[in-house]
Structures are given as C-alpha cells and as structure tokens.
Amino acid sequence: xxxxxxxxxGTSVATPDRIKRAAKRVGLEVSKGYDVIVIVSAMSGKxxxxxxxxxxxxxxYDAREYDAVVSSGENVTAGLMAMTLQEMSVPARSWQGWxxxxxxxxxxxxxxxxxxxxxNILAKFSEGMRxxxxxxxxxxxQEDRITTLGRGGSDTTAVAFAAxxxxxxxxxxxxxxxxxxxxxxIAENARKLNKISFEEMxxxxxxxxxxxxxxxxxxAMRYKVKLRVLSSFDEPSEDAGTLVCHEEEIMxxxxxxGIAYSRDEAKMTLVSVADRPGIAAAIFxxxxxxxxxxxxxxxxxxxxxxxxxxFSCPTEQVMRAERALQEGSSKLHVxxxxxxxxxxxxxxxxxxxxxxxxxxVAAKMFKTLSxxxxxIKVIATSEIKISVLIDRKYMELAVQALHDVFELExxx
Amino acid sequence: xxxxxxxxxGTSVATPDRIKRAAKRVGLEVSKGYDVIVIVSAMSGKxxxxxxxxxxxxxxYDAREYDAVVSSGENVTAGLMAMTLQEMSVPARSWQGWxxxxxxxxxxxxxxxxxxxxxNILAKFSEGMRxxxxxxxxxxxQEDRITTLGRGGSDTTAVAFAAxxxxxxxxxxxxxxxxxxxxxxIAENARKLNKISFEEMxxxxxxxxxxxxxxxxxxAMRYKVKLRVLSSFDEPSEDAGTLVCHEEEIMxxxxxxGIAYSRDEAKMTLVSVADRPGIAAAIFxxxxxxxxxxxxxxxxxxxxxxxxxxFSCPTEQVMRAERALQEGSSKLHVxxxxxxxxxxxxxxxxxxxxxxxxxxVAAKMFKTLSxxxxxIKVIATSEIKISVLIDRKYMELAVQALHDVFELExxx
Numbered sequence: 001x002x003x004x005x006x007x008x009x010g011t012s013v014a015t016p017d018r019i020k021r022a023a024k025r026v027g028l029e030v031s032k033g034y035d036v037i038v039i040v041s042a043m044s045g046k047x048x049x050x051x052x053x054x055x056x057x058x059x060x061y062d063a064r065e066y067d068a069v070v071s072s073g074e075n076v077t078a079g080l081m082a083m084t085l086q087e088m089s090v091p092a093r094s095w096q097g098w099x100x101x102x103x104x105x106x107x108x109x110x111x112x113x114x115x116x117x118x119x120n121i122l123a124k125f126s127e128g129m130r131x132x133x134x135x136x137x138x139x140x141x142q143e144d145r146i147t148t149l150g151r152g153g154s155d156t157t158a159v160a161f162a163a164x165x166x167x168x169x170x171x172x173x174x175x176x177x178x179x180x181x182x183x184x185x186i187a188e189n190a191r192k193l194n195k196i197s198f199e200e201m202x203x204x205x206x207x208x209x210x211x212x213x214x215x216x217x218x219x220a221m222r223y224k225v226k227l228r229v230l231s232s233f234d235e236p237s238e239d240a241g242t243l244v245c246h247e248e249e250i251m252x253x254x255x256x257x258g259i260a261y262s263r264d265e266a267k268m269t270l271v272s273v274a275d276r277p278g279i280a281a282a283i284f285x286x287x288x289x290x291x292x293x294x295x296x297x298x299x300x301x302x303x304x305x306x307x308x309x310x311f312s313c314p315t316e317q318v319m320r321a322e323r324a325l326q327e328g329s330s331k332l333h334v335x336x337x338x339x340x341x342x343x344x345x346x347x348x349x350x351x352x353x354x355x356x357x358x359x360x361v362a363a364k365m366f367k368t369l370s371x372x373x374x375x376i377k378v379i380a381t382s383e384i385k386i387s388v389l390i391d392r393k394y395m396e397l398a399v400q401a402l403h404d405v406f407e408l409e410x411x412x
Numbered sequence: 413x414x415x416x417x418x419x420x421x422g423t424s425v426a427t428p429d430r431i432k433r434a435a436k437r438v439g440l441e442v443s444k445g446y447d448v449i450v451i452v453s454a455m456s457g458k459x460x461x462x463x464x465x466x467x468x469x470x471x472x473y474d475a476r477e478y479d480a481v482v483s484s485g486e487n488v489t490a491g492l493m494a495m496t497l498q499e500m501s502v503p504a505r506s507w508q509g510w511x512x513x514x515x516x517x518x519x520x521x522x523x524x525x526x527x528x529x530x531x532n533i534l535a536k537f538s539e540g541m542r543x544x545x546x547x548x549x550x551x552x553x554q555e556d557r558i559t560t561l562g563r564g565g566s567d568t569t570a571v572a573f574a575a576x577x578x579x580x581x582x583x584x585x586x587x588x589x590x591x592x593x594x595x596x597x598i599a600e601n602a603r604k605l606n607k608i609s610f611e612e613m614x615x616x617x618x619x620x621x622x623x624x625x626x627x628x629x630x631x632a633m634r635y636k637v638k639l640r641v642l643s644s645f646d647e648p649s650e651d652a653g654t655l656v657c658h659e660e661e662i663m664x665x666x667x668x669x670g671i672a673y674s675r676d677e678a679k680m681t682l683v684s685v686a687d688r689p690g691i692a693a694a695i696f697x698x699x700x701x702x703x704x705x706x707x708x709x710x711x712x713x714x715x716x717x718x719x720x721x722x723f724s725c726p727t728e729q730v731m732r733a734e735r736a737l738q739e740g741s742s743k744l745h746v747x748x749x750x751x752x753x754x755x756x757x758x759x760x761x762x763x764x765x766x767x768x769x770x771x772x773v774a775a776k777m778f779k780t781l782s783x784x785x786x787x788i789k790v791i792a793t794s795e796i797k798i799s800v801l802i803d804r805k806y807m808e809l810a811v812q813a814l815h816d817v818f819e820l821e822x823x824x
Contacts, residue, residue, distance in 0.1 A: 114727035
C-alpha cells in the first residue's frame with residue numbers, strides 16, 4: 001500500500017482532545033488506502049518544562065543526559081496517539097527512536113540522521129498494522145545513547161521517514177494553514193501560496209519564515225519528498241495548505257513569490273580598516289571561528305588606504321562578534337578605528353525563482369523603498385533572493401510596499 | 413569495589429532541588445568507596461499526570477501503549493539525577509530500562525523481572541564511572557516493547573538490582589524515616605524499629621503498611637538482600653531507618669513487632685447457605701475466578717442443614733463480589749437467603765515472629781479488645797500474625813490499646 005507521512009507539531013497535540021482531532025485526520029488517510037507513518041512532537045509546553053528542569057539542574061549539562069531527558073515528551077505523545085487511533089479501531093502502535101531504530105550521529109542535541117531501517121515497520125504494515133506512530137526529534141547513537149536532532153527536529157524526522165519509505169507525500173500539520181506571500185499580520189492582503197518551490201521555501205525558511213525548519217526543506221529537496229504544510233485546525237480538503245515541490249511542478253508563478261523579514265539581524269561596522277589584500281579573509285575567518293554567523297557583507301570604496309567594512313549577523317551574536325573583533329584586532333593585526341553595532345535594523349527579502357529569468361526585480365525593489373523614503377543600508381543577493389537591511393522602524397512599511405508593488409495578492 | 417543500591421521515591425525527587433539533596437547522599441556513599449546504582453521514581457505527581465492523560469484518551473487502553481507512556485516519568489528523573497551528580501563531579505550516567513536491558517515478562521503494566529544483565533553497567537564501573545542512575549519501574553519484553561512493573565515497581569527494581577549485583581545493601585529512600593510499631597498518627601508512642609525480619613515486613617506490607625511493596629520484600633527475602641528503609645529528608649546517619657533482614661540478625665525483639673490496620677476491607681455475609689460438602693469450594697472458587705481477593709473466611713455452626721458464611725475482601729471489590737455471587741447463585745446451585753455487605757469495618761493485625769514460640773498472644777489480643785468493649789467480627793491467623801475485623805469506629809482505639817498491651821513503645 002502507498003505510504004503517507006503525517007507530522008503533528010506541539011500545538012496540534014497539546015491535549016488528549018487535540019490528539020483525537022489529529023487522529024481523525026490520520027484515520028481519513030487510512031480510509032483512503034494509505035499506510036501512515038505519524039511523527040509527533042511533544043505536547044506543547046512539555047519540552048520547555050523539561051528544558052527548564054535541565055537548566056535548573058545543571059547549566060553546563062551533559063548533552064547526552066539532556067537528550068535523554070528532553071526526548072521523553074515525544075514518547076508520551078506517541079503512546080497517546082497510538083491509543084487514540086486504536087480507540088477509533090485503526091490498528092496502530094507507537095515507536096520510540098530506539099525501537100525503529102533511528103540511527104544518528106553522536107553529536108548530541110544536534111544529531112544528524114544516518115539511517116532509518118524500514119524492515120521493522122514494514123513487517124508490521126504487512127501484518128495489518130495501518131499506522132506507525134513515531135516519536136519525533138530523537139534517535140540513538142552507535143553507543144546506544146539517546147540523541148536529539150535539535151529544536152524543530154520533528155520536521156526533519158518526518159521528511160527523513162518520507163524519504164526512507166518512499167512516501168507519496170509528507171504532510172506537516174502545524175498551527176498555520178500554509179506558506180504565505182508574507183506575514184499576514186503585517187500585510188492584510190497576504191495570500192496563501194498553493195505551491196512553492198523547494199529553493200524558495202529554503203530561502204524563506206532561512207530568512208525568518210517560521211513554518212518549516214531549514215534542514216527539513218533541504219532534506220526534502222535532496223530526496224525529492226513532496227512536502228505539504230497545513231493546519232490541523234482547518235477542515236480537511238484536497239487543496240489545503242501549501243505544497244513544497246520542485247519548480248517543474250509549478251505551472252505559473254509570480255516573479256517574486258514572497259517577502260520575508262527578520263528583526264533579529266544586527267549591522268556591525270568596522271570603521272577605518274587598513275585596506276590590504278587578505279584583510280576581509282582575516283576578519284571573516286576569525287568571526288566564523290568564533291561562531292558568528294555573518295550574513296551580508298559590504299565594503300566601502302577605500303580612501304587613503306583605509307576603508308569601512310559592514311556586515312550583518314544575528315542580534316544575539318553581537319556581543320560575541322565584538323569580543324572576537326577586539327581580540328582579533330591585535331592577534332590578526334587588523335586594526336580599526338571604531339566598531340559600531342546597530343541593532344535597530346531589519347532585514348527585508350524578496351524571494352522568487354522568477355528572478356532567474358526576469359531582470360529588473362532589484363531595481364524595482366530599490367525604487368519602491370526609495371519612493372517610501374526608506375534608506376537601504378546593506379544589500380545582498382542570490383540567484384532567487386534580494387535582501388536589504390533597513391531601519392527597523394520602516395520594516396512594516398517596506399514589507400507592505402514590496403508586497404503591493406510585486407502584486408503578491410494576485411494569483412498568477 | 414562494593415556495590416550499593418539506593419532507591420529514591422517520587423517525593424524524594426519531586427524537584428531539581430530535592431534531586432540535588434538526594435544526589436548529595438549518593439555522593440556520600442561514593443566517597444565511602446561504593447559503586448552506587450541509583451534507582452529513581454518519577455518526580456511526584458508526574459505519573460499521575462500521565463495516567464490522567466491515558467484515561468482521558470482511552471479508557472480501554474492498550475497496556476503496551478500505557479507502559480510506553482507512563483514509563484517516561486522515570487526517564488526524566490534518571491537524566492536529571494545523572495546531571496546533578498556530574499555537576500558534583502561524581503562520574504555518573506543514566507540508563508533507561510531498554511539500555512540495561514532490564515528484561516521482563518510480557519505482562520504489560522504488571523511485568524515480572526526475568527533478567528538483569530550486569531555486564532554493561534559493570535563495564536562502565538570498571539572504566540571509572542561511579543554511579544549508574546537507572547529509571548525504575550520499567551523494563552522491556554522479548555518483543556522489545558516497554559513494560560512496567562506496576563505501581564511501586566521501583567522498589568522491586570531496586571531489590572532486583574541489588575540481587576543481580578550482589579550489593580552490600582539496598583537503601584530505599586522515602587518520605588518516612590522507617591518502619592514503625594504502628595502508624596504514629598494513631599498511636600503517639602509508636603516507635604521506629606531499627607530492625608525487622610523479612611517475614612514480619614511481608615505481613616505488615618500486605619496488611620496495609622505503605623512503606624514497602626510486598627513484591628519487593630518477597631524478592632529481598634528470596635535473594636537475601638539487606639533492605640533498609642529510610643527518609644531522604646533526615647540527616648544521614650549510620651543507624652537511620654529500619655533494616656529489613658533475616659530474623660537471625662535480630663538479637664532481641666518483642667513478641668509482637670507491629671500493629672497494622674486497614675480501612676479498605678469489607679465484610680460480606682451469605683445468610684442461610686445450604687451446608688453441604690463442597691459448598692465453600694464452590695463459592696470461593698467462583699469468587700476467585702471473578703477476581704475477588706478474599707482474605708478472611710468464617711463459617712458459622714450449621715443449624716437445620718443451613719449456615720451463614722462470612723468473608724472479607726477489599727472494599728473496592730464489593731460490587732464485583734456481589735455480582736459474582738448473584739450470578740453464581742443459580743449457576744453453582746448455591747442458594748442463600750440474603751447477601752449482606754458491611755463496609756463499615758476495619759482490619760487490625762498484630763504481627764511478630766515471637767508468636768511462633770510464645771503462646772497466649774491471641775488470647776491477650778482478644779481480651780484487650782473485649783476490655784475496650786470492641787466486638788470481633790472475624791478472626792484470621794497465620795504463624796506470625798493475628799488479624800481481626802472490627803467496627804471501623806473502634807479502629808484507632810483498638811490500635812492504641814493493642815500497642816499499649818504489647819508494650820511496643822519499649823525497646824526490647
């Protein structure tokens with residue numbers, strides 16, 4: 001029988017009642033003839049409770065014990081979901097990571113999935129079991145210790161199972177009903193996309209759209225897993241949610257598919273750095289070693305052998321970047337006059353595979369912002385994305401203006 | 413190095429702070445040169461939370477899923493305890509049931525321990541690990557499903573580990589500081605026993621003293637595990653708690669060691685049953701088949717070929733017993749005039765190995781109750797125990813009077 005993977009996030013399984021609601025959706029797919037693998041998160045709030053205890057116990061915790069503790073939330077949901085399905089007369093059972101066994105690397109709390117043996121679950125399917133409920137987010141290392149995949153790892157678990165079982169589709173049930181052209185809280189006319197390409201979803205996910213984990217999208221793209229994001233609170237329907245798929249499957253699309261934003265970016269400027277070969281490599285190599293994720297970089301035109309260098313990084317890493325640069329200043333012989341951190345900025349990005357074939361998108365974007373009196377501080381582009389750093393106070397305005405000018409409210 | 417098993421119940425690990433307190437005791441034993449196996453329960457309240465969800469989800473739950481869900485509480489405590497010990501620089505790690513692996517029968521929710529392989533933990537001890545923190549109450553079946561040992565199963569886990577590792581002692585930390593001659597809430601002069609024999613402890617446990625699970629005492633007796641019950645809230649000391657041991661190790665003891673009571677017993681009377689051979693076998697065989705745990709039985713002298721038959725059973729089984737007897741009445745040709753259930757009774761028991769060699773204990777007990785104007789409804793005796801059923805309103809009075817007459821407040 002064809003296999004379907006369905007993943008339910010924490011809010012979708014927050015209470016026994018919600019689990020029942022989710023189980024009904026699973027039952028619906030079973031009645032269509034699917035063997036279903038259900039991946040569950042912990043009931044919402046439970047992982048935070050566990051993490052809270054860990055932090056209270058041991059600020060410098062052993063990641064192996066951390067994983068053993070925090071993985072327990074998913075086990076509870078898996079058992080409750082299996083019971084609920086049985087109660088509906090759907091043959092089901094739960095699987096914890098070690099029972100599959102889902103094999104991962106030994107990098108605790110950030111483990112990578114290495115293998116998902118399918119024989120155990122397939123054997124049960126062939127005996128008449130219709131649903132395997134798997135605790136998400138967890139696996140075991142070669143040493144038989146419990147590992148976790150990091151926050152949001154249940155999305156990755158779901159995609160990995162879909163790949164391993166060649167599932168027809170991987171449905172990610174969450175508390176939003178799909179991927180939007182932008183955040184509907186900012187632009188009222190934001191439109192839900194019926195389809196989006198992996199590449200665009202990847203850009204949007206890494207640019208701050210919180211619908212899917214970047215890693216799960218990468219994995220889906222690599223293994224050609226059809227991924228659908230939809231809400232567990234809406235009525236079931238065929239065209240619910242957003243399908244993340246290969247661009248070949250998308251007939252029509254706007255040049256720009258979505259506008260993303262992020263408040264969590266800071267702008268750092270090194271004033272008056274000596275302009276000599278290798279200086280950028282020295283600076284950014286050093287920052288990378290210090291664990292700073294530099295995103296955008298610009299370098300001004302040099303004057304008198306000195307230049308200003310500007311980059312952006314996550315706001316939470318500003319202190320780390322400052323410390324690294326103060327240190328590096330003497331160690332790397334990078335001297336600069338001043339280091340200015342500006343945390344009052346926001347990043348706005350336009351994403352769309354249509355950009356590849358159509359020029360003028362950047363120009364249109366810059367003109368729109370300029371018409372609104374918004375100054376662009378830093379620019380970064382990729383093949384299918386243009387990002388700008390602007391003053392944070394203009395963030396909403398910029399998102400709305402760009403959404404309007406690219407006519408994202410209109411179906412292509 | 414010698415091995416010690418220490419078990420901490422739910423109230424002893426209710427919060428990260430209490431876990432720290434418990435961990436300090438473990439550290440103390442490690443510093444004395446012990447390799448320690450710590451068995452932990454779920455943080456108090458957690459198992460009830462999980463059971464609540466299960467009942468909300470599926471009243472007729474699959475016991476395998478029930479076990480998968482409820483076992484998670486112990487896993488959390490095990491991880492937190494291991495972290496806490498590490499924080500104190502004590503080399504420790506956690507083990508879940510499947511990691512040991514603790515092998516059990518497949519009777520879910522009431523599994524029996526079949527084997528505890530020691531090589532995994534011993535290998536770690538020989539590498540320098542000093543504490544193995546094991547999640548209590550759980551194991552795995554041959555089918556690799558999680559099993560639980562039933563409520564209070566963590567005591568049994570502890571004793572089984574002590575037996576498997578030939579531990580010097582098994583310390584059960586709980587919220588009371590030992591076994592008392594009777595409940596101190598009823599008799600103010602109740603005295604803590606420094607030692608008690610396995611046989612007496614077994615009687616007391618099954619008679620309602622809630623300190624230890626009957627099964628764990630049985631197991632300790634069979635495998636000669638020195639068992640100590642003590643409070644995790646008192647200051648550590650050498651003669652803390654009560655040692656449960658073989659009677660040979662107890663030099664002096666009173667004839668009666670303790671007075672137990674139970675409110676949860678009901679008295680059932682079948683009025684005017686035909687007095688023919690096999691009638692008792694028919695009735696009590698039928699009740700046993702119906703899952704009624706009959707405790708005491710008396711049969712009156714027959715008159716005109718008819719007799720009254722009285723027995724006691726747990727109050728919660730009264731309905732079940734009534735249904736079974738109504739049914740059985742026609743099926744087994746046991747006719748009776750009337751069935752009277754009296755739930756206003758209490759069972760009082762005097763327990764002591766001294767009874768074996770000293771006569772007159774029963775007579776003294778009956779006289780004492782009679783002097784207080786308390787009527788005895790049913791009597792049952794064993795080699796080291798005398799139990800009586802009386803009106804519940806006299807329960808406290810009876811306990812106090814018996815505690816006094818056998819001078820249990822005095823050290824032998």
